Amino acid sequence: SRRVARDATRDATYASGLATLESCVEAEQFDRAMMEELFDVADAMERVRPGAPESTMLQGYLMSTLFYEPSTRTRLSFEAAMGRLGGGIVSTESAGEYSSAAKGETLEDTMRTVEGYADIVVLRHFTAGSARRAANAIGKPLINAGDGPGQHPTQALLDVYTIRKEIGRLDDFKIALVGDLANGRTVRSLASALTQFNNVKFYFVAPDVVKMKDDIKDLLTSKGIEWEEATDLAAVAADVDVLYQTRIQKERFANPEDYAKASGKYIVDRTIMDALPKSSVVMHPLPRVDEIVVDVDDDPRAGYFRQAQNGLFIRMALLKVLLRV
Ligand code: CP
Numbered sequence: 001s002r003r004v005a006r007d008a009t010r011d012a013t014y015a016s017g018l019a020t021l022e023s024c025v026e027a028e029q030f031d032r033a034m035m036e037e038l039f040d041v042a043d044a045m046e047r048v049r050p051g052a053p054e055s056t057m058l059q060g061y062l063m064s065t066l067f068y069e070p071s072t073r074t075r076l077s078f079e080a081a082m083g084r085l086g087g088g089i090v091s092t093e094s095a096g097e098y099s100s101a102a103k104g105e106t107l108e109d110t111m112r113t114v115e116g117y118a119d120i121v122v123l124r125h126f127t128a129g130s131a132r133r134a135a136n137a138i139g140k141p142l143i144n145a146g147d148g149p150g151q152h153p154t155q156a157l158l159d160v161y162t163i164r165k166e167i168g169r170l171d172d173f174k175i176a177l178v179g180d181l182a183n184g185r186t187v188r189s190l191a192s193a194l195t196q197f198n199n200v201k202f203y204f205v206a207p208d209v210v211k212m213k214d215d216i217k218d219l220l221t222s223k224g225i226e227w228e229e230a231t232d233l234a235a236v237a238a239d240v241d242v243l244y245q246t247r248i249q250k251e252r253f254a255n256p257e258d259y260a261k262a263s264g265k266y267i268v269d270r271t272i273m274d275a276l277p278k279s280s281v282v283m284h285p286l287p288r289v290d291e292i293v294v295d296v297d298d299d300p301r302a303g304y305f306r307q308a309q310n311g312l313f314i315r316m317a318l319l320k321v322l323l324r325v
Contacts, residue, residue, distance in 0.1 A: 011324050018321050023135045023142040027156040027189040032196040039161050041317035048084060048316070057325050058087035064118035065091040066099070066110070067145065068125045073286060073308050074145045074154070078122050081315040090118055096126075108137040115140045120322055123147075141322040149183045149252060155285055156189035158314040159244075162307040166281040167241050171198040176236045178205040178266050179246035179291055181212040183253075186285040187246055191216050195223050202227040203236045207262035210248065233266050237275040243268065245284045245291050268292040273299055283307050 010019045016033035030038070048054045063082045067075050071093070079089050092099050101110060107130060114121055115138040122143045123134050128150030135142035146152040164170050175194070177187045181204055191212075194200050202220060204212040204227065211229065220227045230236045237243055245268050253259040268282060273296055276282070284292055284304040296302050 011321075014321070021321060023144075024153055024318055024322065025131045025135050025142065025144045026151050027153040027193045029153070030157065030193065030196075035157065035160055035193070035196065038157065038314070038317050038321065039164060041320060042161055042310070042313040045313040045316040045320075050084075055084060056086035058082060058085035058319060058323060061087040061120070061323055061325075062118045063087055063089055063120050063122060063319065064114045065089065065093075065122045065145075066095050066114065066124070067091075067093045068095045068101070068123075069146065069148075070094075071124055071145070073311055074124065074152075075122075077308075077311040078143075078145065078315050078319075080312055081319055084312070085316055085319060087319070090114075107134055111137045111142075114138075120319065143318065143322070146185060149185055151189050152185040152285075153189055153193075154311070154315060154318065155186045156193040157318070158307065158311040159186070159190045159283065159285070160193050161314055162283060162303060162310045163242055163281070165310065166283075166303050166306070167279065170194075171200070173199075173241040174201040174203070174239060175242040175244060176203040176205055176230075176233075176240045177212070177244050177246070178233065178268075180210045180248045180252075180262065181206040181246070182210040183249050184210075184246045187212075187244065188216055190244070192219065195219065195225060200225065203240065204229045205231065205233050205236055205266055207248070207265045209258045209262050233268075234272055234275045237272045238277070241277070241280050243272075243276060243280065243282045245282065245288075247284075247287065247289055247291055264290065266291065268296060270295060273301070276301060 014037055016037045018034050018037050065075050065078055082089050095101055111134045120141045122145050123131055124145040126148045128148045131144030131147040144151055144153055167173060181187050248263045250259050281301055281303040286304055286308055
């Protein structure tokens, strides 16, 4: 790693591991104390208003967003986060096509170039493990905005933050992870993050071709965390506090027949909402295709657009923490 120790090795602002956090690459970097402290910062970010002194805390800083895969929420919420705190942005989307990656430049060379321009880099890439490679190539903070089927740690953080806000606790609850559990980096990162909390029970509801992989099941088992696979979504819905639906990710299937087998199997509709307890929440990392019917959006338990907005506050908090401001 080219990372050089910063002169302030600890940030006295934070009591937890946030004090020494240098990058955000994997959900496993965050223990419970770090998440809770980050959520307190995010709560404060919700109160930042345009023109208030806090809205200029990142003035003079530049963030680069390099996105090799499409995004609406992650890129725009990072850019909004930087803008709402007074910082600047240098950005490329479709980086595989519109950056010099198209001419054969390596990820490492691109990263070493960009760190000369910006104070923090946000990277979305199509290859699992690319964010770790990128973080090791530079001496500035790197945020993984999703690396192929690998990890999406900022999504996991905003998801845990959303669960806390929606159901009022992070211990003693049941969650159903539904849909594409094999390729879904959001559910994999979320399951890993939730191992930090007590008495969380997982249900996995997925078509046969995209079941949750053994590494996550083994992780839960090794930590004594209860999980079960199920096929009856209505029955599971009746027993959970959080129903976390995901899209079947067509772009990750090598075989179109497998995609056809998986798509349309588990849909959140009025029948599922009728089964779901009144105090529960439906979450989805978005974008959705047809796996939550639009009819459900007006239900107070439909939390997915609130969840997307929480991404703004979590990303504002992460920028503050990583830039040591
Ligand atoms: N949830 C999420 O990562 O959305 P985008 O792909 O739109 O960024």
